[in-house]
Amino acid sequence: MLRSAASNNFEGTKLNASQPTSVKPQQEVLENQQESEIAITKETIEKVNSQIELNSHGRLFAVIHLAGKQRRVTDGDLIMIEGAHPADVGDVIRAEKVLLLGSRDFTLIGRPLLRPDLVRVEVTVVEKSLTHTKTVFRNRRRKNTRSINFCRSHFSIMRINCVRLEGLVDQRPEIEGVDGRVF
Amino acid sequence: MSNKHLFLPSGFIRTPLQNGLGRYIPQLQRITLKFCKNHGGSRGVRDFIETDLMEFAKTNPGTVVYLKPRRHRYPCMVAEYLNGEREYLSCHEFSRAEIQKWLSYMCTRSGIPVMRFRKYNHTDYPSIQGVWNPFTHQAPEINVAQFPHEILSKPVDNGPTATDQLIEIFKKTQIKDPVKPEH
Amino acid sequence: MLITRVLCSRTPNADGFWKRRRVFKLTAHYYGRKRNCYSIAIRYLHRALVYVRKSRKLKKRDAVELWQQRISAGCRELGSSYEALVRGMARCQIALDRKTLANLAIWEPRTFKSLTHIAAAKLQREPIKGLNDFSPPPAGVITRGML
Numbered sequence: 001m002l003r004s005a006a007s008n009n010f011e012g013t014k015l016n017a018s019q020p021t022s023v024k025p026q027q028e029v030l031e032n033q034q035e036s037e038i039a040i041t042k043e044t045i046e047k048v049n050s051q052i053e054l055n056s057h058g059r060l061f062a063v064i065h066l067a068g069k070q071r072r073v074t075d076g077d078l079i080m081i082e083g084a085h086p087a088d089v090g091d092v093i094r095a096e097k098v099l100l101l102g103s104r105d106f107t108l109i110g111r112p113l114l115r116p117d118l119v120r121v122e123v124t125v126v127e128k129s130l131t132h133t134k135t136v137f138r139n140r141r142r143k144n145t146r147s148i149n150f151c152r153s154h155f156s157i158m159r160i161n162c163v164r165l166e167g168l169v170d171q172r173p174e175i176e177g178v179d180g181r182v183f
Numbered sequence: 184m185s186n187k188h189l190f191l192p193s194g195f196i197r198t199p200l201q202n203g204l205g206r207y208i209p210q211l212q213r214i215t216l217k218f219c220k221n222h223g224g225s226r227g228v229r230d231f232i233e234t235d236l237m238e239f240a241k242t243n244p245g246t247v248v249y250l251k252p253r254r255h256r257y258p259c260m261v262a263e264y265l266n267g268e269r270e271y272l273s274c275h276e277f278s279r280a281e282i283q284k285w286l287s288y289m290c291t292r293s294g295i296p297v298m299r300f301r302k303y304n305h306t307d308y309p310s311i312q313g314v315w316n317p318f319t320h321q322a323p324e325i326n327v328a329q330f331p332h333e334i335l336s337k338p339v340d341n342g343p344t345a346t347d348q349l350i351e352i353f354k355k356t357q358i359k360d361p362v363k364p365e366h
Numbered sequence: 367m368l369i370t371r372v373l374c375s376r377t378p379n380a381d382g383f384w385k386r387r388r389v390f391k392l393t394a395h396y397y398g399r400k401r402n403c404y405s406i407a408i409r410y411l412h413r414a415l416v417y418v419r420k421s422r423k424l425k426k427r428d429a430v431e432l433w434q435q436r437i438s439a440g441c442r443e444l445g446s447s448y449e450a451l452v453r454g455m456a457r458c459q460i461a462l463d464r465k466t467l468a469n470l471a472i473w474e475p476r477t478f479k480s481l482t483h484i485a486a487a488k489l490q491r492e493p494i495k496g497l498n499d500f501s502p503p504p505a506g507v508i509t510r511g512m513l
Binding site for chain 1: 191196291292298303306312
């Protein structure tokens with residue numbers, strides 16, 4: 001159900017134990033990991049993995065962080081990005097900041113991001129244009145002070161091409177974060 | 184009747200012909216540059232034609248460029264798009280850089296008329312797990328419960344009634360008879 | 367034609383017509399004299415244009431308020447609270463914003479439910495004063511000490 005990035009508790013206790021005991025050591029009582037809990041976890045992860053392998057999870061949605069905003073997207077969505085964006089029209093971008101990936105039966109939550117080799121979200125820039133003319137009118141009442149400006153800002157429209165699971169949950173590759181990179 | 188649409192049409196983001204699914208198709212079909220060979224107002228257009236036009240035509244093979252010298256007329260550009268829309272822009276006294284900028288604007292547009300967007304995203308599949316309704320998080324026993332029910336028929340708010348509260352306040356405000364000191 | 371200085375100042379400016387026409391185009395949908403009398407129309411137009419500028423910011427503020435309302439309503443239904451969700455999530459390093467959470471609460475209720483449960487489980491491990499009133503404690507959250 002929940003795939004967490006790292007555990008700090010175990011390391012934390014070890015560090016505390018090795019510190020000199022001039023100060024009263026901060027002790028932390030760890031709960032016993034129940035056998036049943038481990039069994040349930042294993043079963044859940046297996047179920048999720050089998051759905052991924054058989055591609056039976058159905059449509060996926062993802063929450064991506066793109067151009068400073070979080071957006072919930074699925075295949076074939078259109079999203080609008082306010083402001084100038086460096087990508088040219090027709091470019092295919094890979095959205096690497098995936099915060100959450102959900103389906104009918106399971107949700108993978110990133111802390112804060114999901115591994116880049118687990119999820120793939122691809123985006124095509126479809127249109128780059130200017131918004132309608134916005135009137136910026138300032139008026140100070142009874143002061144005979146007013147100014148008027150007109151503004152059209154950039155925006156681009158993007159099409160989500162795919163939201164796809166590319167790896168299995170709980171199985172990490174030996175080297176992470178180098179997939180598809182050019183050094 | 185509301186007539187706000189007189190000034191600024193509003194709508195939702197869309198792309199013509201599902202552009203971007205599969206691949207991106209440039210939407211600009213034809214662009215016509217009208218200019219005068221003598222007038223100073225067309226100077227930027229003439230500069231552009233002399234220096235950058237061939238480059239522009241090479242980088243945009245899907246676009247037909249027409250040049251129309253028109254004696255003693257203001258220069259203008261007319262863009263025609265795949266969806267049948269056309270857009271006119273007066274280029275009077277534009278510099279070469281401005282012409283380049285507006286030409287790239289025309290190139291990257293989709294041809295849909297400028298409007299105010301009511302939403303910045305569009306999805307055909309707003310929900311994957313099913314939309315929330317008042318029974319989503321309820322226990323399913325309600326479906327088969329027989330009413331009147333022992334628990335379900337009781338009011339949810341089990342706090343003291345207003346009468347009880349008033350009695351409580353009254354009791355608190357009661358002052359006990361002070362014990363007379365005996366001399 | 368020679369006109370005196372007084373008359374000259376009275377002659378309407380040639381551009382005045384266009385100036386007024388520009389205003390009347392924008393007040394065409396008003397009712398009464400503010401549509402056709404320039405001196406009245408311009409007052410109302412100025413006021414309307416100022417509202418346009420100001421309401422661009424208000425719209426965003428209203429949206430944030432609406433998201434908060436939606437999230438807190440969703441949380442309360444599940445026995446949690448907005449504060450508990452936001453602070454529990456922050457402690458779990460889940461960086462979803464209010465817009466997304468409000469969206470999830472409506473359109474993806476199961477994901478939202480699991481998020482509230484995770485936040486509550488985190489708060490039970492590391493309680494914050496006044497916030498660990500999630501009752502009853504969320505069942506079925508298995509953390510393996512990793513939360």
